[in-house]
Amino acid sequence: xxLLDLQxxxxxxxxxxxxxxxxxxxxxxxxxxxxxxxAGYIKPNDRLNSFERLEIYNRQYWFRVIGAVAxxxxxxxxxxxxxxxDRLVLAYLRExxxxxxxxxxxxxxxxxxxxxxxxxxxxxxxxxxxxxxxxWAYVESFDRATVPPLTADDFGTVAGESRIFxxxxxxxxxxxxxxxxxxxxxxxxAGPSDIMSNAVSERKHSDIARLPKMRRSPVYLAVHRFQNxxxxxxxxxxxxxxxxxxxxxxxxxxxxxTAFSKSALTADHQAVMIQQxxxxxxxxxxxxxxxxx
Numbered sequence: 517x518x519l520l521d522l523q524x525x526x527x528x529x530x531x532x533x534x535x536x537x538x539x540x541x542x543x544x545x546x547x548x549x550x551x552x553x554x555a556g557y558i559k560p561n562d563r564l565n566s567f568e569r570l571e572i573y574n575r576q577y578w579f580r581v582i583g584a585v586a587x588x589x590x591x592x593x594x595x596x597x598x599x600x601x602d603r604l605v606l607a608y609l610r611e612x613x614x615x616x617x618x619x620x621x622x623x624x625x626x627x628x629x630x631x632x633x634x635x636x637x638x639x640x641x642x643x644x645x646x647x648x649x650x651x652w653a654y655v656e657s658f659d660r661a662t663v664p665p666l667t668a669d670d671f672g673t674v675a676g677e678s679r680i681f682x683x684x685x686x687x688x689x690x691x692x693x694x695x696x697x698x699x700x701x702x703x704x705x706a707g708p709s710d711i712m713s714n715a716v717s718e719r720k721h722s723d724i725a726r727l728p729k730m731r732r733s734p735v736y737l738a739v740h741r742f743q744n745x746x747x748x749x750x751x752x753x754x755x756x757x758x759x760x761x762x763x764x765x766x767x768x769x770x771x772x773x774t775a776f777s778k779s780a781l782t783a784d785h786q787a788v789m790i791q792q793x794x795x796x797x798x799x800x801x802x803x804x805x806x807x808x809x
């Protein structure tokens with residue numbers, strides 16, 4: 517076995533998913549004995565056999581990647597509890613292994629994946645899905661670009677057929693529960709991540725105080741970045757429909773029709789609301805010139 521073969525062999529063994537009780541797999545996917553494979557390139561010592569020595573690295577790799585996902589989803593962790601959350605993340609990573617040079621993208625598919633996996637919390641599936649969606653929207657809003665907003669002169673040329681673009685960092689969410697309260701409560705109490713300890717021991721679990729009670733109630737959120745901080749802004753249903761339509765590059769006139777097509781409000785009341793929407797959005801710099809998606 518040359519050096520490259522050895523590196524590939526060890527990388528495959530270290531990154532092989534753990535068992536459901538967080539131990540190293542005794543066999544590989546083709547049924548080969550892990551004990552025999554490991555004995556071929558790792559020597560035992562006076563305290564540990566070859567399998568046990570590699571298991572340390574195998575487990576620490578997975579504790580680190582689970583910890584990396586936990587850093588992006590502290591509220592989901594708090595709602596589910598540590599044991600269920602860790603099992604959930606392990607199952608998710610088995611199906612969605614890292615394909616990026618950065619841990620930042622590790623949890624990017626979790627909300628989508630969680631939508632098809634209600635077994636981790638069947639009675640609260642919609643709630644935990646809302647929490648996961650909001651926490652990933654936070655990551656996206658924090659990382660995505662800000663482009664120059666529209667100026668007063670730009671607005672002077674806007675007409676019904678105009679397409680108005682939204683900032684890349686603006687995330688729009690329609691939720692079943694007011695989980696912005698829950699997520700904010702967890703984020704405010706969670707201390708800074710201890711990355712070094714995650715790398716050398718089982719991941720450190722946080723002790724979060726009592727979570728706010730959640731009752732089903734539709735909530736529409738605009739998650740945005742302002743002066744390098746991420747904010748959750750509740751918006752009404754019509755504003756959500758309008759901004760969602762603009763985000764899909766639908767012309768302004770058609771977007772307004774979409775937002776108010778089923779509204780019982782008078783035309784005058786609609787006009788006031790539209791003015792408020794545009795005033796708030798312009799003040800926050802949400803409208804911008806065309807950009808790459």
